Amino acid sequence: MAADRLPEKIAALVDHLRAHRDDELALADVAAVTEILIATMQAYFRSIDTRIYRECRAMADYLTNARREIAALQPKDLESARIPRAGMELDAIVQQTEEATNTIMESAEAIMAADPADTEEFQAIVQEHIVRIFEACSFQDITGQRISKVVETLRYIEQRIMELRRLLGVTDEDIEALIDEQEKQQGEKDLLRGPALAGEGIDQSEVDALLEGGEDGPQPAS
DSSP, X not given: OOGGGHHHHHHHHHHHHHHTTTSOOOHHHHHHHHXXXXXXXXXXXXXXXXXXXXXXXXXXXXXXXXXXXHHHHOHHHIIIIIHXXXXXXXXXXXXXXXXXXXXXXXXXXXXXXXXXXXXXXXXXXXXXHHHHHHHXXXXXXXXXHHHHHHHHHHHHHHHHHHHXXXXXXXXXXXXXXXXXXXXXXXXXXXXXXXXXXXXXXXOHHHHHHHHHHHHHSOOOOO
């Protein structure tokens, strides 16, 4: 018996019992009514069990998918390998760029300081330092490779975060609301900071100068 027919069936039984309450009920009638009630209640509880099972199953699938996405993000790998590696690549890019710049500048200064009156020596100096400049310019190939590795790490992180965002159902509206809330909280924190320390905020002399300038300015016509 369908669970949605339970109230209807019980109401019918109640009406029947009220209509025949003055009659003597046989044991077979009581047994029949009891059997109907038991069957009806069993169907009802089975339907409840089915709905609860579906809800629990959906929650379990949701948590399983979330766990899978978080595991795919590999936070330990990001913390211990990918992000530190990206940082080292950026440090190496800065160092190599600095070294190449110094080499180019030193070679250019050496060429400018050379005496063109001594043709042979001047040509040798120019040739030597031109070669050094060309070698220094080759740093862009290595730095390009390092930048590609950093970009690859950032793309990996972005991809995993977007998958996690999709799984959790985070919308653009949710993100905008969170940003607005953070900006509001930051504004409240700024108001609660109190007076600025030396060197922070607006200097009082600047305020005085602004006010004095306003007083010296043209007055509106009356």
